[in-house]
Amino acid sequence: MTEKLDENLVELIKTFESSNLVWEKILENDQFECEKKIKEVEKQNQLIKFELENLKQQFKLESSEKAKIVFQDEKIKLDKVLKEKQDELNRLMINYKNRELELLTKIQQLENKAGIKKGDTEDAEILKRRFEFELKELHRNFAEEKKNINDKHKTAMLIWRIIAVTFIILSAIAILSLFKG
Known part of the structure; x- marks a missing residue:
């Protein structure tokens, strides 16, 4: 009976370790995807800032020309x-x-x-x-x-x-x- 329990325990530990590895892989993939999305959002923010600066400059020029x-x-x-x-x-x-x-x-x-x-x-x-x-x-x-x-x-x-x-x-x-x- 102890052998059976030991086998079950070993089996359970293996299952736990394999599921732990699977979760670590999933978390790594999620972290990689999040970092990738963050970089994309930062690029979009930079583009938006650049466009906003262009619009500000254009507005300054237009308002000064109109004045x-x-x-x-x-x-x-x-x-x-x-x-x-x-x-x-x-x-x-x-x-x-x-x-x-x-x-x-x-x-x-x-x-x-x-x-x-x-x-x-x-x-x-x-x-x-x-x-x-x-x-x-x-x-x-x-x-x-x-x-x-x-x-x-x-x-x-x-x-x-x-x-x-x-x-x-x-x-x-x-x-x-x-x-x-």
């Missing part, structure tokens, strides 16, 4: 407005110079006539004063108009700067959201 285009469009618009205002200022200057020349000519004519008659001299003096007053008004109006045009120019430049800062901030926010997201 540059918008800035150029706004600058063109502002340059056009400034040119119109400059042309308007030049027209006013020409009108002012013509009117000034006309008034100075009338004053000169009145001064030349002043020596002819005393009655005419008084009328000429009144006209001279009136023309001098008109000339002063013309100078004042021109100065005001020039100031208004310069104020509009300053306002346009301020608006352009605000637009530029806004686009820079929006681009920065978009880029930061890409890095965080």
Whole structure:
């Protein structure tokens, strides 16, 4: 009976050892498969990171190009407005110079006539004063108009700067959201 038990025990030990070897082989195969899958996933992660970096770079370039285009469009618009205002200022200057020349000519004519008659001299003096007053008004109006045009120019430049800062901030926010997201 002990022999039988010993045989059974030996048989059981052999079975246990063989099943243990089978399990070790299965575990080795599973470990190999897991390591293989981990390497594949790491490769995929590297590819995804590379694609993400490419997308970030592309977005940076696109957003900076779009901002540059918008800035150029706004600058063109502002340059056009400034040119119109400059042309308007030049027209006013020409009108002012013509009117000034006309008034100075009338004053000169009145001064030349002043020596002819005393009655005419008084009328000429009144006209001279009136023309001098008109000339002063013309100078004042021109100065005001020039100031208004310069104020509009300053306002346009301020608006352009605000637009530029806004686009820079929006681009920065978009880029930061890409890095965080």
